[in-house]
Amino acid sequence: xxxxxxxxxxxxxxxxxxxxxxxxxxxxxxxxxxxxxxxxxxxxxxxxxxxxxxxxxxxxxxxxxxxxxxxxxxxxxxxxxxxxxxxxxxxxxxxxxxxxxxxxxxxxxxxxxxxxx
Amino acid sequence: xxxxxxxxxxxxxxxxxxxxxxxxxxxxxxxxxxxxxxxxxxxxxxxxxxxxxxxxxxxxxxxxxxxxxxxxxxxxxxxxxxxxxxxxxxxxxxxxxxxxxxxxxxxxxxxx
Numbered sequence: 705x706x707x708x709x710x711x712x713x714x715x716x717x718x719x720x721x722x723x724x725x726x727x728x729x730x731x732x733x734x735x736x737x738x739x740x741x742x743x744x745x746x747x748x749x750x751x752x753x754x755x756x757x758x759x760x761x762x763x764x765x766x767x768x769x770x771x772x773x774x775x776x777x778x779x780x781x782x783x784x785x786x787x788x789x790x791x792x793x794x795x796x797x798x799x800x801x802x803x804x805x806x807x808x809x810x811x812x813x814x815x816x817x818x819x820x821x
Numbered sequence: 822x823x824x825x826x827x828x829x830x831x832x833x834x835x836x837x838x839x840x841x842x843x844x845x846x847x848x849x850x851x852x853x854x855x856x857x858x859x860x861x862x863x864x865x866x867x868x869x870x871x872x873x874x875x876x877x878x879x880x881x882x883x884x885x886x887x888x889x890x891x892x893x894x895x896x897x898x899x900x901x902x903x904x905x906x907x908x909x910x911x912x913x914x915x916x917x918x919x920x921x922x923x924x925x926x927x928x929x930x931x932x933x
Contacts, residue, residue: 809867
């Protein structure tokens with residue numbers, strides 16, 4: 705059973721370009737989360753999605769950031785017109801539909817490290 | 822507003838001794854708590870969790886204690902091993918929501 709797969713692992717972009725980060729959840733998981741970790745900081749919640757629905761995007765910056773989890777295919781975190789402050793590690797996590805069915809843990813991918821030059 | 826706080830950014834412990842990592846929270850609606858371990862350049866991995874109906878949960882060398890009145894939880898690792906050196910995050914969750922709130926992490930270094 706493959707874990708949460710994120711790609712690319714490393715992405716370099718120049719200011720003003722677009723960054724697209726992809727996340728395939730674990731098999732059977734229908735909930736996807738995106739977290740951002742800035743250097744020397746903790747994990748900051750960005751968005752929580754289910755298939756074709758954004759459930760909670762309270763942690764997403766109002767501009768330039770968007771996320772989707774289509775019916776088919778991976779979840780995508782999109783950052784338009786990147787700036788140097790967007791440089792961070794972006795982690796995706798997934799969980800099964802029912803929290804009661806397990807320990808309630810999130811399963812994390814290895815992260816995508818974005819560097820903006 | 823930081824709802825989950827880990828006030829010690831780092832901790833050093835001698836191999837074989839006990840490591841105690843602390844976490845405080847402010848939201849009384851949180852009723853489920855988790856600890857994650859993170860190595861450099863890897864994603865966080867789940868360690869142990871506890872529901873608010875309990876005050877202790879144990880799994881091998883790892884024990885989590887929850888003090889609801891103080892809004893405080895701690896992770897005890899005994900005996901500590903060099904392989905335990907990592908950043909530890911606590912996280913909290915409210916029933917009926919799926920928004921896991923993480924602390925800022927504590928970097929544990931276990932000295933051989």
